[in-house]
Amino acid sequence: MKAKIHVTLKQGILDPQGKAIEHALDSLGFKNTANVRVGKYVELDLNQTDKAKAEVEVKSMCEKLLANTIIEEYRYELG
Amino acid sequence: MNIGVVVFPGSNCDHDCRHVFQDVLGQAVTMVWHKETSLVGLDAVILPGGFSYGDYLRTGAIARFSPVMQAVKQFAAGGGLVLGICNGFQILLEAGLLSGAMLRNKSLHFICRETYVKVENAATPFTSLCKSGQVLKIPIAHADGNYYTDPVTLAGLQANAQIIFRYCRADGKVTPEACPNGSLDNIAGIRNAAGNVLGMMPHPERCAEAALGNEDGRLILASMVEGVKKAKHAEVVV
Structure with a gap:
């Protein structure tokens, strides 16, 4: 089973990279963009066929290592 | 006295720390490779x-x-006593030995320059040779020093005098402009609730001897040496 995990800064926490990209997009003429947030993407193979068990495992990985939950939130897809 | 300096793959201020404790402050230093499992002695x-x-x-x-x-x-x-400097501070945060987290500097730049920090609490084993409110000039060199924590934790740090250093102007005024990296409440260094673990972004080991034109950092590292001496003395008395 493959897990696709996205980690981003929590809403409300200033994302300086997102801001810089937003300004760059603006100067390129993309005037309709707002709230650019930059994050990380982690993809991994899980030796697990039970989706519920895989979910528990991925959640635990996110909480313990992949995201720092003081500043970041995460979401994932399993498939 | 024996001071341990931990060496991780990628540490690059380990020998500066060794130099100051050994050659400037006259203490024995042991370099501790990150694979060691004991700090006995x-x-x-x-x-x-x-x-x-x-x-x-x-x-x-x-x-x-x-x-x-x-x-x-x-x-x-x-x-x-545990002191984490710069990346050492970031490690202490990730390890949960100190509360909070580091965000990218507000400016997105890696900042390498002198800063002024105000000693907010001189009654610690890391600052006992400083005066309360003293302004120290200590350089920073980091890209991720924008300290963040939730409002409840911040209030706790403030109430328990755990904020040890705050970025300030040369005259000691703590202003938003004096904060180089966007750190919450101008935080440059905090300690744990027990008071024996300190993390700070500025580098005291880079300004601890006259030859470098600035000895302010020596106050912090020499305070630590004094702190250990006091603790050892207390053990003997007990």
């Missing part, structure tokens, strides 16, 4: 600056799994 431990594990994932995020960090946790739980 050491009186204080330094987590130096650098880019442990290439800052992969987040600064300090991988270093916290080094075998030595279990020993550092035990050492801290036993009341031993």
